Amino acid sequence: MIRRLAVVALLAFMTLPTVVVVAVSFNPTAILSFPPGGFSLRWYANVLTYPQFQRAAVNSLVVTGGAVALALPIGTLAALALERGRLRGRNVWAALLLSPLVVPGVAAGLGFLILAAALGLLRSRSVLIAAHVTLVLPFVVRSVWVSVRNLDPALERAAASLGATPWRAFRRVTLPLLRPGLFAGLLFAVVVSLNEFVVSLFISNRVTEILPVAMFTYVVNYTDPTIAALSSLFIVATFLVVWLADRYLDLGRVFLQH
Amino acid sequence: MVVELRGCTRDYAGVRAVDALDLTVYEGEFLSLLGPSGCGKTTTLNLIAGFVAPTRGRILVDGEDVTGRPAHLRGLGVVFQSYALFPHLSVRENVAFGLRERRVAAAEIERRVGDALELVRLDRHGRQRPAELSGGMQQRVALARALVYRPRVVLLDEPLAALDKKLREEMRDELRAIQRSVGITTVFVTHDQTEALGLSDRIAVMSHGHIEQLGAPREIYEHPATRFVADFIGASTVLRGRALDPERVAVTGGPPLRVAGGRALRAGADVELAIRPERVRLAPGPGDNVVEARIEGLVYQGAQTEVAARLGDGQRVRAFVSEPTPAPLAAGQTVHLHLPADAFMVLA
Numbered sequence: 001m002i003r004r005l006a007v008v009a010l011l012a013f014m015t016l017p018t019v020v021v022v023a024v025s026f027n028p029t030a031i032l033s034f035p036p037g038g039f040s041l042r043w044y045a046n047v048l049t050y051p052q053f054q055r056a057a058v059n060s061l062v063v064t065g066g067a068v069a070l071a072l073p074i075g076t077l078a079a080l081a082l083e084r085g086r087l088r089g090r091n092v093w094a095a096l097l098l099s100p101l102v103v104p105g106v107a108a109g110l111g112f113l114i115l116a117a118a119l120g121l122l123r124s125r126s127v128l129i130a131a132h133v134t135l136v137l138p139f140v141v142r143s144v145w146v147s148v149r150n151l152d153p154a155l156e157r158a159a160a161s162l163g164a165t166p167w168r169a170f171r172r173v174t175l176p177l178l179r180p181g182l183f184a185g186l187l188f189a190v191v192v193s194l195n196e197f198v199v200s201l202f203i204s205n206r207v208t209e210i211l212p213v214a215m216f217t218y219v220v221n222y223t224d225p226t227i228a229a230l231s232s233l234f235i236v237a238t239f240l241v242v243w244l245a246d247r248y249l250d251l252g253r254v255f256l257q258h
Numbered sequence: 259m260v261v262e263l264r265g266c267t268r269d270y271a272g273v274r275a276v277d278a279l280d281l282t283v284y285e286g287e288f289l290s291l292l293g294p295s296g297c298g299k300t301t302t303l304n305l306i307a308g309f310v311a312p313t314r315g316r317i318l319v320d321g322e323d324v325t326g327r328p329a330h331l332r333g334l335g336v337v338f339q340s341y342a343l344f345p346h347l348s349v350r351e352n353v354a355f356g357l358r359e360r361r362v363a364a365a366e367i368e369r370r371v372g373d374a375l376e377l378v379r380l381d382r383h384g385r386q387r388p389a390e391l392s393g394g395m396q397q398r399v400a401l402a403r404a405l406v407y408r409p410r411v412v413l414l415d416e417p418l419a420a421l422d423k424k425l426r427e428e429m430r431d432e433l434r435a436i437q438r439s440v441g442i443t444t445v446f447v448t449h450d451q452t453e454a455l456g457l458s459d460r461i462a463v464m465s466h467g468h469i470e471q472l473g474a475p476r477e478i479y480e481h482p483a484t485r486f487v488a489d490f491i492g493a494s495t496v497l498r499g500r501a502l503d504p505e506r507v508a509v510t511g512g513p514p515l516r517v518a519g520g521r522a523l524r525a526g527a528d529v530e531l532a533i534r535p536e537r538v539r540l541a542p543g544p545g546d547n548v549v550e551a552r553i554e555g556l557v558y559q560g561a562q563t564e565v566a567a568r569l570g571d572g573q574r575v576r577a578f579v580s581e582p583t584p585a586p587l588a589a590g591q592t593v594h595l596h597l598p599a600d601a602f603m604v605l606a
Contacts, residue, residue, distance in 0.1 A: 154342035157309050160329040161336040162356035162403070169330075172355075176346045 018235060025228035032223055043229035052206070053230065056214035063125055063200075063210050064193040067132030071189055072182065074133070075140030079181075080174075082141070083148040098138045105198030108135070113202040125208045128200060132193045139188035147181025187245045191238060259321075260285050260411055260443045261306055266315030268301050275301040277467035278315070283411065283445055288437055290446045290454040293464035294490065299447045302464070303413050306445060308332045319410060330359075335404030335412035335442075339419055341396045343388035349399050350375070350384035356407040374406040377436060394425045401433070405440060414446045418453060430456060451491045455479060463487045485605050488532035495538070495575045496605070497531045507531060510571040512549045518599035530605040535564065537601035538577035540584060541594040551575055553591045567593065 020034050027033065028040035047053055078097055087093060108131070116127040151174065159169035197212040204213050211234075219227050261283040268276040276298040283289050291299035304310045305317060308329035316325045324332055343352050353374050357367045375381045378398035388396055397417060404412050417433070418426045434457050437444050448454050454461050455475040462472045463486070471483040482488035485496050499509040501523035506514045515531070523529060541548045551567035558581075565577045565587065577595060579587070587593070 152340055152342060154338045154340050155344060157307075157329065158336065158338060158342035158344070158403075159355070160309070161307060161332075161334060163330050163333065163359035163407070164355075165330055168359065173344055 079144035109199040109202030136189035140185035143185035262318040290458040298467040335409035541596040
């Protein structure tokens with residue numbers, strides 16, 4: 001009984017911020033008060049019609065799409081090289097590829113800002129894409145690496161003995177067997193990139209900023225429940241992605257198949 | 259000849275796995291590479307398959323130099339110890355893999371995959387995934403996959419090692435039957451002498467990267483050329499001695515032993531005599547070719563008991579005594595062992 005109460009309390013504690021945000025988003029008045037004094041969808045309408053959010057949503061899609069499209073093949077090759085390649089200093093390479101996880105966002109953001117300024121790229125979304133690639137890469141490498149480890153190296157030899165060129169063997173045998181790791185990596189990359197804020201704040205402007213940055217800017221200037229509405233949409237979207245992935249890609253298996 | 263290795267050497271990080279190996283595989287034969295782990299037998303197979311390149315030497319298939327040719331252009335069939343079946347493809351697609359890579363027409367693929375699955379008695383399991391099949395069935399899928407595009411040679415890397423004993427014996431017989439019916443040239447890697455003796459037309463016994471002896475199973479078993487071969491095949495006893503005349507050998511701490519058959523001995527030469535444990539008999543007392551030995555260990559094996567004994571000078575003798583033994587045996591006891599003159603194999 002006590003144990004069950006503890007679980008309920010923990011769950012309540014963990015979901016409380018989410019509940020507050022969602023509740024506030026339906027508040028009819030322009031104050032961020034809790035509990036809400038009624039029910040209204042006006043802030044949702046505001047989110048969808050606010051031009052800066054529209055622009056930021058497009059930026060988010062472009063940046064996340066571009067970063068993921070680059071990070072997946074790069075991360076896959078890196079994972080293959082780490083596991084299979086005749087690599088000198090394998091541990092150093094592994095540490096480097098996974099290091100963005102331990103570099104503080106502020107430091108990374110500052111680094112990218114200085115680099116972008118030096119290259120004259122501050123007005124371009126390409127800097128954001130490049131930064132996001134480095135931020136999501138560790139997640140992709142990790143996920144794919146698990147699948148690579150589960151591969152029997154004899155499979156590629158078998159494919160070769162059956163007449164498959166190295167490329168054909170990769171296409172017909174290796175890649176299909178890496179699919180679970182690739183999906184998991186893709187999922188992580190999308191979620192991380194869509195929610196990335198600190199680094200992006202350093203290297204974006206009003207034209208290139210992505211949604212989390214636009215939300216922050218909005219909160220700095222206005223204090224109405226619009227931001228709660230947008231946050232709620234974000235929560236729902238993230239939840240949907242994870243739920244669909246879990247349902248159709250069998251995520252549990254991906255993470256448990258060591 | 260189908261496959262020829264000429265002076266092939268392969269080093270791995272300074273370790274010589276295969277050392278200046280010469281080997282010829284003839285059309286239609288079943289050749290076994292037999293040896294303990296680390297003797298270079300699997301490396302030899304990988305050299306033929308094209309998975310590793312020789313550090314030195316040349317490899318010929320049908321008289322053509324294929325030394326620099328990658329595995330996918332050699333067109334040989336390989337069955338792996340782990341089977342290496344593609345887990346994401348059905349049994350049928352696994353078998354069809356080699357044909358698809360060769361761009362065989364769809365109808366032809368259909369027919370040949372059907373034939374191959376029938377050959378290994380798996381025609382009703384085509385739609386299943388490899389993981390749904392038993393070990394023996396997976397083994398047969400791997401065999402069908404390697405045979406379906408009619409390779410010049412099929413290379414088998416310890417294909418029976420992962421099966422339990424009974425299944426292994428069944429598969430061994432089946433493997434032989436299939437090889438016979440297809441008539442395909444086969445190179446078989448194993449560390450199991452029973453498998454090699456039962457399956458092969460010829461056996462190459464390997465040790466430390468070179469071939470100790472190459473010959474028919476009976477020849478290898480009855481006339482081992484070296485101490486290593488005598489010991490590895492049939493775990494023989496090897497006695498050291500000195501030839502007194504062409505027919506007699508003095509072994510320290512015992513009467514001279516008569517040696518019949520084989521080559522005549524050179525008087526005064528040091529010789530090594532090998533004798534199989536199943537040829538050693540218990541003798542009731544002293545006599546011709548009878549030595550005294552002290553029993554050190556007994557291992558009861560049901561149909562027989564394995565006796566480990568030592569001669570007066572410390573040389574070991576192993577004997578299989580069939581059960582029930584004529585008199586109870588115990589460790590520490592002194593027994594008389596008859597070593598028949600015609601059972602000795604004189605090692606080079």
